[in-house]
Amino acid sequence: MQIPWRAAPRAALSSPLTLLVSVVTALLLSFVVAAAVLHSAASGSAAVDYQRERLCEEALHPSLEATGIPHEHVAGKIQAVREAVPHHEPLIGTYVREQRADFGGLPTEAKFGYRPGATDHLQVLEGGAKDGLWVPKSIADTIGLELGGRGMGGRLPPVTAIYADQIDPLPEWWCSERHFVIPNVLDRDELATGVVWMPSAESFAALPPEIAGVTDMSVRFPADVPRTVDEAAALLAEGTARVAPLTGDYNRVVSPLVLPVENARQTVANVRSAVLGLTLISLLIGLAGVATVTVQWAQRRQSELRLLWVRGAGPLALGGRGVLELGLPLVVGGALGFGTARLLLPVYAPSEVLPPGTTTTAAVAVVVVVVLSLVVTLATGASRTHRMFQVAGRGNRLRKVLTAVPWELATTGLAVWAWDRVQHSGLSTTTKVGALPRIDAAALAFPLLVVLTAALVTARLARWALAASHRAELWSTPAAQLAIRRLAAGAGPVTGVLLVGVLAVGTMAVGTAIAGSQETALEVKSGMYTGANSYAQIPSEVTELPAALRGNSTIVGFVKQYDRTALVVDPRTFRDGAFPFEIDPALLDEPLRVGNVPRREVRLPGLPPIAPTAWVPTFPKLGTAGWVVPVDRISDRDEVGSWYVWSSRPLAEVTAALSADGVKLSRNLDEKSRAVQGLPFLTIQWTFGFVTALGAVLAVVASIALLLAVEVRRRQNALSGAFSTRMGLLPAAMLRSHLLELGAVAGAAVLVGLAASAVSSGFTVPKLDPAPRLTPGPQVPDVLPLLVTTAVGSVLVVLVAAWIAVRAVRSAKIGELIRG
């Protein structure tokens, strides 16, 4: 290799600014690509995590349940399981059905069970030795049972512990056994008991025949909780294979991960396809940035390149000279971008957990991008030197063609097509119940295409306006005239900065608006669907709330006949417990018609005939159809279908308070966070969260481009500025002219970006509704914080750029400038 090429990497040190810009450009470019890969993969982990929280962690591995087994067959079945799965110790629960049991006092219905380790996961109230029966407090209290007592004429082991009855929500260890250990007391009042736990499998097998009738059995396989899609899929596949030989002997195979794995994969596909478009646009902008850096390098090294060309070096070799000088900064920037993307994962990605191989994939993507950057540097260097020396003076046809092509018409066409997709399918259709909709990436691209079109139109209008600006005569305001002339002189960089600036602001605003709308929509829809943060069904005779729930809960009756639904509310407490919504409290004192139900009188079981005159559009739980009746209009509470406590407190607090007050609970309870499948909302939220992150990267690119444009023209500006000030232009006017020049670019970018995002978000947000049957629809959130942040950021960048320009003017020595 010849000396000029060999010395090129060291020569890069002669221009720290080019070095810095190259590093930052490659950093941002690699960050975008690596972040896209990491974000998509992390969204799968987040989807797994979200669904895992809604499932029972203890039984994620496929498991088996058998009901109605003769008691004498249980031991054999347990043995069969152990033989079939020798390397994976199962956790087997066995439960006899409720039978009348005699403990020497009052007779009671009791259910006997055995599950290894059960006594380690119960709250002991009395005793605690593990060699005897563990009896729930409800039974002990009902029949006056004490420690040491022996049932069935002494054929049962002695009672060695009395434990607190289990209530919902159950701890993880128990959640899979909910149907066996939580009695449905509102369904069968006489079975208001928990399980009497036997001390061993042998003692369970030896239960007296009177109580050892039909037995139910659960076979779980404790396993590590999967954190990624691959782990979940592996657990599902391995577990399915593991239980396959046994399935014939069991009524039910519980495989809770089937749909979550499918959904998580769909989430990854959805997010990946949705972010792909913008990532590619960002990639193109980044590569254009690399090309711009190379052009500036070629300009700075023009005399050396000309010398080498005169001595016989070809354009390709000269492009290679550029690669050798700029390559190392690009590689370093690429590495830094990859590191930054990995480090900032918790900031922009929905999960920090990455499937194995993701980091490698991201690294490969970064390598590809760095190689692309090097190719762009080579090609740009070669073509630039070719045009500068080999075909000098012949003009740049490619540039003319690229500028003349109406790109904005193409993006407008794409936007119209995307809008058609939004109109027809919104997101897309769900293929099966509970499955995630396959999100239409084209539909999601609509708001971004609107922003891109706005950016292209703005750039073209700015170019035309600057070309025509020589007609402007504003010498009465020298600062404005100077600003316009400087803008016109730098028309190319100005329109470039404007384009990226509009795209950055618009992208950030669209991302924030849509992500925010989905987050709010999930929260509000869930709240309106459940009616409250948490709810639990209670007996009709409960009319007073426990002390712990007063002020934060309310009692609500629910009546349903066919498709007609009504709520019975307590006007005094309703707003304490119900999900917050806007309503005049006085309206609750009278019957209410909600939404689109007919105006005529209606009769529903348990309610008096009602013909409400007052109307509200929506109501918690009822949505947009139903009636609301004040509780004082009810004559017989037992006639009302069912009664609930609605609370703003977590479910665990509600059930604990009710249980402590002696209120019997059913299995009919839940809380807002689990009531609605939120994954479709979250998928859009994650997608547009990433869009926001990309917008922020573009904003950094635009800011750097603005500062660079000022720095590149520093010498030229310094000369003209120094002359102007020596000819009488006041320093304040000079500063004003720079502020006007840069402020016009930044202000236009912010205004157009925000306007484009407001229009596109306004049209898109109501259409991007993953659960249209639930009210209310998504609404554009308050974007004032973003507006303020963007404005402050823009002002700071403009101030710094203006300072650089004015400082250059003030420190300029005209003599040196002219001579140089």
Add this chain to the structure above:
Amino acid sequence: MGEHVLRLREVGVDYRTPAGAVTAVSDVSLDVPATGLTVLAGPSGSGKSTLLRVLSLVERPTRGGVELRGMGTARLSSGARRKLRRRDIALVLQNPADNLIGHLDVGDNLRAAAQAAGRVARVDELLAQLGLPGTAGWKVSAMSGGQQQRLSFGCALAREATVVLADEPTSQLDTSSADLVLETLADLARRGVPVVVASHDPRLIALADTRFDLRNGALAA
């Protein structure tokens, strides 16, 4: 080598400008001898620099042909012209800094110039010939304008080119620096290296073995 190292036949060069085509050189035919100092003389704008670029195969003429050592170059590809430039031509530009690579030291500049032509520079010998002994490790920026321009001719020498061409080599130098360059040119010519210089410097014109006067892009009668 024959009697002439370079020959121009009815060469014309036009440039496109916003105001239309401008003819910079019109129907020039001349023969550059294979030895001695040839000067293209004329006032600014007479077309001598354009003609020098055509002679050095840096620029293709709009019309006419250029022969280097008897070989026509009109139909040669860009690659073939580069090959000829690499092997046979050394061009010294007007601004001394444009002839040197600023981030390389003096010795490496000579070596780089030689390498480009596929030759090996005898740095110390060359620097002694140029009257710049002991400067091999210097930065180029540490030299005066005259020293830089002499080093530029040193680079041309290091390339062992068939012909050395120089564009206004003294125009940006003070008198004493220009003297050093004139001395170098005379020395080159004495050693039999064909040198073609475009200049309007009377002292340089006075050194010419062969002289072509240009007026308005054409040879003066």
